[in-house]
Amino acid sequence: MRTTLPTKKLAIYGGMLLGFIMLESPIVMVANKVEPMIMGAPFLLVWNLGWWAFITALFLVAYLTNWGSGSTSTAQRSR
Amino acid sequence: MTGSIFIIAAFMIIPLLVGVVSARKSKDTSEDFFVQGRAMGSIAVFFTVAATWWSAFAFLGSNATFYTSGPVYLTALAWNLLFGFMYYWVGKRVWFLGKRFNYLTPSDLMGDFYNSEALRLLVVVITLVFTVPYLQIQLTGGAYLIEVASGGVIPFWLAALLFYFIIIVYVWIGGIRAIAWTDVIYGALLFFGMLFAGYYISHQLGGPAALFSQLHQNSPEHLTMPGPNGNMGYSMWFSLFVIVAIGAFMGPQIWLRMYSVKSGRLFNLMPFLLGLAAFGYFGSVLTGYSGVLLEPGLENADQILPVMLMNYAPYMIASLIMAAGAAAAMSTANSQIHAVSTVVTMDIYQRYVNREASQARIVTIGRLSLVGFSLAAYILALTVPGLLVTIGIAALAGTAQLIVPTIGAITWRRAHPMAAFWGLIAGILCVLFLTYGPTVSNPLGLHAGIWGLLLNGGLFVSLSLALKRKDHNVVERFVQARQEYDAEYHPERLEGEARPVGEAATSR
Numbered sequence: 266m267r268t269t270l271p272t273k274k275l276a277i278y279g280g281m282l283l284g285f286i287m288l289e290s291p292i293v294m295v296a297n298k299v300e301p302m303i304m305g306a307p308f309l310l311v312w313n314l315g316w317w318a319f320i321t322a323l324f325l326v327a328y329l330t331n332w333g334s335g336s337t338s339t340a341q342r343s344r
Numbered sequence: 345m346t347g348s349i350f351i352i353a354a355f356m357i358i359p360l361l362v363g364v365v366s367a368r369k370s371k372d373t374s375e376d377f378f379v380q381g382r383a384m385g386s387i388a389v390f391f392t393v394a395a396t397w398w399s400a401f402a403f404l405g406s407n408a409t410f411y412t413s414g415p416v417y418l419t420a421l422a423w424n425l426l427f428g429f430m431y432y433w434v435g436k437r438v439w440f441l442g443k444r445f446n447y448l449t450p451s452d453l454m455g456d457f458y459n460s461e462a463l464r465l466l467v468v469v470i471t472l473v474f475t476v477p478y479l480q481i482q483l484t485g486g487a488y489l490i491e492v493a494s495g496g497v498i499p500f501w502l503a504a505l506l507f508y509f510i511i512i513v514y515v516w517i518g519g520i521r522a523i524a525w526t527d528v529i530y531g532a533l534l535f536f537g538m539l540f541a542g543y544y545i546s547h548q549l550g551g552p553a554a555l556f557s558q559l560h561q562n563s564p565e566h567l568t569m570p571g572p573n574g575n576m577g578y579s580m581w582f583s584l585f586v587i588v589a590i591g592a593f594m595g596p597q598i599w600l601r602m603y604s605v606k607s608g609r610l611f612n613l614m615p616f617l618l619g620l621a622a623f624g625y626f627g628s629v630l631t632g633y634s635g636v637l638l639e640p641g642l643e644n645a646d647q648i649l650p651v652m653l654m655n656y657a658p659y660m661i662a663s664l665i666m667a668a669g670a671a672a673a674m675s676t677a678n679s680q681i682h683a684v685s686t687v688v689t690m691d692i693y694q695r696y697v698n699r700e701a702s703q704a705r706i707v708t709i710g711r712l713s714l715v716g717f718s719l720a721a722y723i724l725a726l727t728v729p730g731l732l733v734t735i736g737i738a739a740l741a742g743t744a745q746l747i748v749p750t751i752g753a754i755t756w757r758r759a760h761p762m763a764a765f766w767g768l769i770a771g772i773l774c775v776l777f778l779t780y781g782p783t784v785s786n787p788l789g790l791h792a793g794i795w796g797l798l799l800n801g802g803l804f805v806s807l808s809l810a811l812k813r814k815d816h817n818v819v820e821r822f823v824q825a826r827q828e829y830d831a832e833y834h835p836e837r838l839e840g841e842a843r844p845v846g847e848a849a850t851s852r
Contacts, residue, residue, distance in 0.1 A: 271836060281429070288422040289585050294578055299560055299567045305553025307560070307567045309415055310629065317421040317622060324428065324616035332432070332612060334834050 274333025277323060284320035288313065349494055351663040355670060356510045358529065363514025363522040370521055374706040377519035378448050378686045384604040388524040390617050392679070393601050395531035397427060397592055397618070399478075399676035403538060403669045404485045406625060408645035410632025414571025417628070419581045423589040424622035428615030430593050434747075435602040436611035437754040440829045441822075442603040450599045450746060451691050457753040458761035459818045466768055467746065468691045471596045472684055474742030476717065478595070479680045480724040481739075483507060485646070486673030487725065492650035493666040504725050507670070508718045511678045516711045520604060523678045530675035535624045537668020541649060542627030544665075545634045548656050552630055559633050566636055579789030584737070587793040590747050591740025596683035597676070608833060681721075685713035738779055741793025745771035748800045752808070754826070757819050763807035771800030 286292060296312035303311045327333065375381050384392075402420070409417040438453060447453050450471055455464030483504050490503035498506070514522045549555045559566055570577035592598065605611065635648040638656065642648055649669065653662035689710040694701055701709070748767055752759030778792030786792055813819055830837045 285422065285426070288425075289419070289582055291578060293581065294569070297568050299564060302556065302560075305556055307415075307556055309568060310418065310556075313418045313421050314626070317425065317619070320425050321616060321619035321622075324425075324619050328613045328616050334836055 271333055273330055277327050277330070277333045280323045281320055281327075284316050284323065287316045288320075349497065351660070351667055352490055352493055352498070352670075355667045356506065359510060359514050359522075359526040359674070362526045362529070363518040366518040366522040366525045370517075370519055372707055373703045374448070374690070374710070376521075377707045377710055378682075378690070379600055379604040380520050380524065382443060382604060383606045384520075384524060384601075385606055386610050386613075388528060389601065389605050389610055390614065391531035392524040392527040392675075393431065393598070393614065394618060394621050395527040395534060395671070395675035396597050396601065396679040397676075398531075398534055398621075398624075398672055399482055399485070402625075402628075403534060403672035404488065404646050404649060405481075406628035407632040407635065407649045409576075410566075410629055411635045411642070411648045412571075412645045413573060413576040414566045414569060415629075416569060416571060416576035416580055416584065417625070417632075419585045420588075420625050421622050423585045424625075425615070425619045426585065426589040427593055428618035430589065431598075431602075431614045431618065432611050434593070434750065434754065435598075435614075436608055436833070437826075437829060438599070438602045438750070439605050439608065439611065440832075441754065441825055444825050444828075447603060448600075448690050449687050450594070450596055450750075451687070453753060454746075454749055454764070457818070457822055458749065458759070458764050459815045460761035460765065463749070463761055463765045463768075464691070464695075466765060467749075468687055470742060470746060470768065470772060471687050474739045475595060475597075475680055475684050476720055476724065476739075478739040478743075479677060479684070479717070479721040482673040482677035482680065483721050483725040486670045486677065488647055489650055489666045489669045489673070492647060492654060493663050495654075501726060504722055507674065507677070508722055511674060511681060512714050512718055515678055515682050515714055519707075519710075520600060520682060523675075523682055524604075526678065527675045530671035533668040533671040534675065535621060537665045537671070538624040538627035538631075540627070541653065541665045541668075542630030542634075544657060544661065545638075545652055546630040549634055549637060555630065555634055555637070558637055563636055566633060577789070580791070583791030583794050586797070587737060587741050587744050587791055590797075591737075591742070591744035591793065594743045594746040594750065595680070595740075596687055597679035600679075600683050600686060677721075681714050681717055684717045685710045688713040688717075737791065737793070738775075741775045741779070741791060741796060742772060744793050745775070745796055745800050748797065748804050752804060753822070756808070757823055758808050758813070759804070760808040760811045760813055762811055763804045766807060767800040767804035770803050771796040774799045 293312070296309055298309065299307045301308055370376055371381070373381075406417050406420060441447065441453060445452075445456060447456070449468075451464045451467040454467045455461065486507045487500050487504035490498055490507065491500045494503075514526065518525070546552050546555045549558060556567070563572065565572045569581060631649055631652065635642070635652055639648065639652055642651060650662075650666055653665055657665070689706055693709045694706055698705070745768055748771070749759070749764035752764060775792045775796040778786050778795060786795065
């Protein structure tokens with residue numbers, strides 16, 4: 266019998282899903298505009314860089330937490 | 345100009361030296377030549393995956409797309425992230441099975457799990473047919489750069505010939521080890537070259553903020569979708585995201601870079617590293633948009649970066665950055681040539697021509713295949729011109745179809761060989777029909793590859809549910825291997841389940 270997904274894993278995968286939805290679903294068309302320009306950059310570019318940074322940071326968190334698995338087997342540690 | 349030619353010469357000689365040095369560590373076995381004995385370390389893996397994944401398509405095609413079509417290429421940030429995620433989630437499982445059952449090629453895994461010779465052959469054909477055009481664009485991109493950097497002294501045909509000659513020599517002597525070592529140099533050159541080119545060129549206009557401001561005034565349609573031509577809207581945005589990431593990930597060159605990895609832990613880190621590297625595309629944004637203002641109306645958009653460098657940068661800097669571009673092309677081309685030669689050698693020669701071939705003979709055939717495929721790509725580059733991105737996407741749409749049976753093989757015990765076979769056939773036919781069929785327009789504006797994937801996936805799932813596999817021993821062997829994978833890397837999944845005991849799974 267499989268156990269339910271750990272909360273940490275759910276949060277990591279849920280966060281990634283949110284990031285991809287913001288970048289690749291039709292929601293991105295809401296950000297498809299030049300104004301407001303932020304630090305001189307068009308809004309669409311800033312939107313993309315922002316969500317890219319969010320998912321990349323989540324990938325780092327995922328690595329540090331063994332992708333939410335919480336534990337690492339002896340075999341894996343030894344490799 | 346002499347300086348430029350000197351840099352081009354250095355760029356060609358350095359990989360040869362690296363190849364010679366790496367060859368000293370090589371063993372004359374197929375596993376060493378093709379997957380470095382499954383012992384590639386973390387630095388080499390990151391650089392060779394990143395440099396192989398980032399090609400002329402990324403270095404030249406990205407600038408050209410921002411230049412001609414506006415911001416649609418920004419979706420590259422997301423496709424890099426998706427690629428990284430797949431490298432962890434799919435790649436780690438493929439690596440584990442490859443190590444467990446001694447796989448060297450994509451069709452090794454498919455043919456073994458689906459227990460089907462027809463499917464094995466189909467995977468070989470798809471792999472070869474759709475990789476060669478993508479190989480062609482690397483050659484075209486690299487040769488463009490050399491031609492421009494030399495001021496036309498080295499013509500396109502000679503640049504392309506030189507380009508392949510160098511690759512063949514160092515891959516011939518060093519196999520995948522030479523590729524990985526040279527990719528460390530290429531990868532670093534590529535990343536910093538893209539960023540520096542954008543930074544440098546945008547400063548001709550006063551820096552990034554001034555560039556965006558001027559572009560907003562002069563050509564605002566370049567800053568939002570669907571771009572200046574009105575044809576690069578959301579459909580293309582989404583299509584590129586799916587097709588480029590999956591198509592490149594399913595290329596045989598990336599499969600070899602899953603099988604070659606020494607430690608499973610590295611797969612956990614790769615999404616972060618590959619995601620971080622995507623920042624290099626910011627350089628392409630700056631270069632492409634600067635081109636709109638500085639060099640409007642260029643006939644061949646793929647040449648926007650080299651042309652601007654030659655016109656606005658000191659020639660030594662221009663040559664160095666173009667060397668980075670050639671690095672992008674070369675680092676992908678070397679891996680692709682090596683990968684297709686692996687497929688020909690292992691999946692065709694060893695399996696159907698000479699099953700008893702010695703290790704030395706297999707390596708020799710692999711080397712000869714390098715030359716054959718390089719020649720094919722060279723002829724294509726000279727005879728079939730086209731925009732890098734256009735050719736690239738068509739090729740990637742074909743290899744992307746392999747993701748469906750791959751996910752089936754690593755996750756689903758009911759995945760059926762007939763479902764995988766007919767799903768692939770339907771997906772590929774759909775791609776070809778929508779791409780080359782007369783007077784056909786793609787529904788909803790989505791790329792043919794997306795429709796191919798939907799058809800392929802739908803057929804795969806429905807036929808697998810309708811049919812039942814009879815080869816229970818094969819299925820159970822894979823179920824057991826997956827349990828061993830979970831026990832080793834995700835033990836929490838097996839809490840409450842009996843852990844697999846011993847080395848019950850048999851190798852092929």
